[in-house]
Amino acid sequence: MSSPATVPFIRACACGNDFLIIDGINAPADLADFTRRICDRNQGVGADGVEWLFPASGADIQARLLNADGSEAEISGNGTRCVAAYLCSEQAREKVTVLTGAGVKTCRLCSYSGMEYEFEIAMGPPKVGEELALSLASGSVRGIPVSMGNPHYVVFCDEFPSNWQVVSTAIGRHTAFPQGVNVEFVRCIDRSNIAVRFFERGVGETRSSGTGSCAAAATAIASKKAVSPLRVHAPGGVQTVRWEEQIYLRGSARLICHGEFFV
Numbered sequence: 001m002s003s004p005a006t007v008p009f010i011r012a013c014a015c016g017n018d019f020l021i022i023d024g025i026n027a028p029a030d031l032a033d034f035t036r037r038i039c040d041r042n043q044g045v046g047a048d049g050v051e052w053l054f055p056a057s058g059a060d061i062q063a064r065l066l067n068a069d070g071s072e073a074e075i076s077g078n079g080t081r082c083v084a085a086y087l088c089s090e091q092a093r094e095k096v097t098v099l100t101g102a103g104v105k106t107c108r109l110c111s112y113s114g115m116e117y118e119f120e121i122a123m124g125p126p127k128v129g130e131e132l133a134l135s136l137a138s139g140s141v142r143g144i145p146v147s148m149g150n151p152h153y154v155v156f157c158d159e160f161p162s163n164w165q166v167v168s169t170a171i172g173r174h175t176a177f178p179q180g181v182n183v184e185f186v187r188c189i190d191r192s193n194i195a196v197r198f199f200e201r202g203v204g205e206t207r208s209s210g211t212g213s214c215a216a217a218a219t220a221i222a223s224k225k226a227v228s229p230l231r232v233h234a235p236g237g238v239q240t241v242r243w244e245e246q247i248y249l250r251g252s253a254r255l256i257c258h259g260e261f262f263v
Contacts, residue, residue: 006260009038009045010086014078014253016207016236020047021086024054024064028263032070038261039068045261048203051079059099060087067202071180074101074150077121077210081107081253085117089255102149115255123148123211123247126218136170138163143171143183144219148247151181151201152215156225160185160197168199182209184216188225195233207236214249217241 007028010021020038028034031052038044049067056062063083065073084096084107096107096119103124110118129145132153143155153171161167168183180201187195196216198209213232220226221243229242239251 005263007034007038007263008258008260010258011045011047011256012082012085012253013256014081014208014210015234015239015251017076017078017209018047018256019076019079019082020045020050021083022050022052024052027052031066032072034263035066036068036070045259048200048206049073049076049079051076051083053083056099059097059104061096062099065101067200069202071202072101073202075105075148075211077123077148077212077214077249078208078251078253079210080105080121081117081119081210081251082255084109084119084121085115085253085255088112088117089115100149110250116252117254118250118252120248120250121210123214123249125246126214126222126243128218128222132176134171134174134176136167136174138167138170141167141171144223145181146215146219148211148214148218150211151177151179152184152212153177153181154184154186154216154219156186156188156220156223158187160187160195164197165199165205168205172199172201182212182215184209184212186216186220188220189233191225191227192229193231193233194220194226198234208234208239210239210249210251213239213251214241214247218243218247 127147
């Protein structure tokens with residue numbers, strides 16, 4: 001009896017966002033279908049997405065992010081940290097450069113203990129737009145479009161609405177965003193702290209988001225509701241965002257396990 005074909009993977013987590021890291025040499029012909037299968041939380045390994053790794057020119061590695069539904073995204077700040085953690089575990093490094101769909105991101109190692117790493121990533125300058133009102137079936141909503149190399153829509157609130165996931169789904173399907181959009185509901189705690197809920201393209205509700213934390217923080221700072229550096233509190237943990245000439249994102253990444261997925 002022949003042994004089944006397998007695909008090796010690393011499982012990693014950054015502030016509640018979980019990813020599988022897979023060498024592109026093992027990439028099947030249908031990357032989207034395989035990603036959906038392995039990310040399935042009942043019949044697969046389970047993850048918010050897969051960071052597929054390939055050789056890169058001008059960076060240490062190229063990371064192509066596919067969401068749990070098989071769609072491709074430009075970048076995940078948390079996923080990029082997980083990739084950096086994996087590379088640091090393979091070889092001692094103080095800096096990792098990752099080529100993403102939003103350009104090359106430089107991850108600087110701040111500290112580590114065992115399989116737990118902390119990085120600060122130079123995420124590039126944000127593009128904070130003007131307030132945009134949307135008409136939804138449930139009523140109107142006002143938010144601010146932001147780009148962190150991927151699209152976001154930031155909604156400020158005094159308290160998180162009980163139906164924020166339903167509203168986020170409708171926003172993501174709105175014609176104003178033909179390519180979809182990541183949605184952040186933001187509650188300002190004080191000038192140095194915000195609480196955020198995330199609803200991401202191709203995934204749904206997530207416990208955290210790196211680019212979402214950057215978008216939420218940049219919008220709060222641009223709106224003069226907060227100042228830099230800003231602590232972003234999410235169900236999965238706390239990240240710190242500072243805005244100088246560009247956005248810098250600091251947070252943890254933990255390597256959980258490795259395994260093989262039967263093809």
